[in-house]
Amino acid sequence: MxxxxxxxxxxxxxxxxxxxxxxxxxxxxxxxCDGCLSxxxxxDYHLYPNTxxxxxxxxxNVDIKYAYALFKFHQNDIVKKLIHYMKYKNHxxxxxxxxxxxxxxxKKHHCNIHFDVIIPVPLHKKRIxxxxxxxxxMFAKGLSQIINIPVNNNCIFRTVNTISQTTKSGSDRLLGxxxxxxxxxxxxxxxxxxxxxxxxxxxxxxxxxxxKALKVNLNCEVSVAxxxxxx
Numbered sequence: 001m002x003x004x005x006x007x008x009x010x011x012x013x014x015x016x017x018x019x020x021x022x023x024x025x026x027x028x029x030x031x032x033c034d035g036c037l038s039x040x041x042x043x044d045y046h047l048y049p050n051t052x053x054x055x056x057x058x059x060x061n062v063d064i065k066y067a068y069a070l071f072k073f074h075q076n077d078i079v080k081k082l083i084h085y086m087k088y089k090n091h092x093x094x095x096x097x098x099x100x101x102x103x104x105x106x107k108k109h110h111c112n113i114h115f116d117v118i119i120p121v122p123l124h125k126k127r128i129x130x131x132x133x134x135x136x137x138m139f140a141k142g143l144s145q146i147i148n149i150p151v152n153n154n155c156i157f158r159t160v161n162t163i164s165q166t167t168k169s170g171s172d173r174l175l176g177x178x179x180x181x182x183x184x185x186x187x188x189x190x191x192x193x194x195x196x197x198x199x200x201x202x203x204x205x206x207x208x209x210x211x212k213a214l215k216v217n218l219n220c221e222v223s224v225a226x227x228x229x230x231x
Contacts, residue, residue, distance in 0.1 A: 019085045020078045036078050043229075045069045046109050054201060054229050061208045062215070065193065066114065066223035069201070070102045073228045083199060083228060092133045095199070098227055099142020106225075112147035114223065116192035119152055121210050122181070124161035139227055140197045149195065155185035156213060180206075181213035189214055193221040202230045 017024055018033035025033050045052040045068050055067035073079035086094035106112050120136035128134060140151045160180045183189065194214060198207055201224075211222050 019089075020081050032078070032082060040071065040078055042105070043069050043072055046105055046111055049111065049223075053231075054204075054224070054226070057201070057204050057229075058207065058211075058224060061204065062211045062222075064211065064222050064224055066111075068102070068106065068111065068223070068225040069229040070098060070105075070226070071228040072231045073200075074231060079228050086138075087131070087135050087199065090132065092135060092138045095135045095138030095227070096142040096145075099139040099144070100146055101142075102139075102225070102227075103143040103146025106143070107147050112149060114193055115147075115149045115195040117152050117188065118144055118149050118195045118197060119156060119189075119210075119214075121196060121198040121206060122153070122156060122158040124158045126161050136198045139199060143195075143197065143225065152185075152188050155188040156181055156183050156210065178209065181210050183213050183216070183218070186218055189220045190218050191220060193223065195223050195225055197225045199227045200230060201226045201228075 018036055020032055020036040023033045023035070043052075045054060049055065049066035049068060052067060052069070054069045055064065058064050058067055071079045073083070082094065085091055086098075103112075118140045120134060120140040123131070123134045123136075134153075137151070137153060143149070144151045158180060159182050196207060196210055196214075201207060207224055207226075211224075214220055214222060
C-alpha cells in the first residue's frame with residue numbers, strides 16, 4: 001500500500017525521463033521510472049522513534065523526544081537524485097508530495113498525536129531568493145495536510161547565510177552553525193511539542209543549531225522529521 005502511495009504521487013510529477021537512470025517515461029507524469037521506484041526503501045523509523053539512528057545522532061548534541069526519517073540514502077543512489085531534483089531543478093512539488101506520503105505513514109501509526117506545531121528549518125532570505133522556495137517548508141506543508149498539525153514559518157529565522165558544510169568534519173560543522181538561528185516569536189513554541197523538519201540530515205549540525213535556538217529559555221519539547229538520512 002505504501003508503495004502504491006509513492007507511485008500515485010510520482011504519477012503527478014514531471015518530466016518524461018527518469019531522474020535516476022534517464023529512461024523515457026511514457027503515458028504518465030513522473031520523475032522516476034517503475035524500475036528505479038521499486039528500489040526505494042522506506043525506513044521503519046516511525047516504529048522506533050526514540051531508538052533509531054537519527055534519534056541517536058541528534059541526541060549526541062541536543063535533547064530530542066522523537067526522530068523520523070522517510071528514506072535512507074547513499075552517494076549516487078536514487079533517493080539522493082530525487083532530492084537533488086527537488087532542490088535544484090525547480091520542483092518544490094516533490095517536497096509536498098513526499099510530505100503527504102510520510103504524513104500518511106505517521107498518521108497510520110498515530111505518530112501525529114504528539115505534536116503541536118511543525119517548523120521547517122528556515123533558509124536564509126538570500127537562498128530563498130535564489131531558489132524561489134524552501135524545500136523543507138514544502139515537505140512541512142505536505143505533512144501538515146495529512147497529520148493536521150499547523151506549520152509555522154515565522155517564529156524562527158536564519159540570520160546567517162552559511163556556506164556549504166559538506167567538506168567539513170562533524171565538529172567543524174557544529175562550530176560553523178553556532179548562532180545561525182533566532183527565535184522571534186517565543187509564544188508560538190513555549191511549552192509546546194515542536195516538530196522540526198528538514199530535507200536531509202548528514203551530521204545533524206543544522207538541525208542541532210535550530211533546536212538549540214528553540215530551547216534557549218523556552219520550555220518546549222522537540223522532535224525531528226526529515227526526508228532522508230545519509231548513511
